[in-house]
Amino acid sequence: MAIRCLVVTPERTEVDREVDFITLPMFDGELGVGENRAAMIGRLGYGRVKLKTGGETTEYYVDGGFAQVEQNTVSILTGRAVPVDQLDKADAEKALNEALSMPGDNVDLLSLRETAVLRARGMLRAAK
Structure with a gap:
């Protein structure tokens, strides 16, 4: 049995x-989170969601939000979800400098x- 993953932003289901x-x-x-994990609700930070299937891993940067785990379904509600390979390290560094100032x-x-600062640092870690 697998785990169903839903990542939802205000615009759409990513x-x-x-x-x-x-x-x-x-x-x-x-x-x-593996199969049959106990139910929970938690607050997300700024960083990578890693989805592993077989030997393949897909990663998304999420901009905070909440995660719910229940009956082998993980529902992630976030303000933004971007595939990590679409992040630009230079943009993340610029955002961090702007936040620090x-x-x-x-x-x-x-x-x-x-x-x-937390958002920019999370994006910068994800962009590396």
């Missing part, structure tokens, strides 16, 4: 396929800057 194993970039580290004069601006 992925709907069966895989053998999934690695999720949770906000506090990676999580591997954002003002942090008050709590709200500091929070926005920290989120932008």
Whole structure:
């Protein structure tokens, strides 16, 4: 039996396929999901979703969101999902530099800057 993986963004369903194993970039580290894993809901970080089928691995950069695991189905809701091979390292480095130069004069601006830095660093790691 395989695991069904759904990756949904606000625009469309990016992925709907069966895989053998999934690695999720949770906000506090990676999580591997195999067959018959216990049900859970978790918050995603910024990074790579790895879909393994046989000897082949397909990777997507996800921009945070949530993942639900239930009855051999992994549902990923994210703001953006991009195949890793479509990421540009130079764009990710530029986004990181812009995020680091954002003002942090008050709590709200500091929070926005920290989120932008996490997003850019996740994209940069995925682009390598």
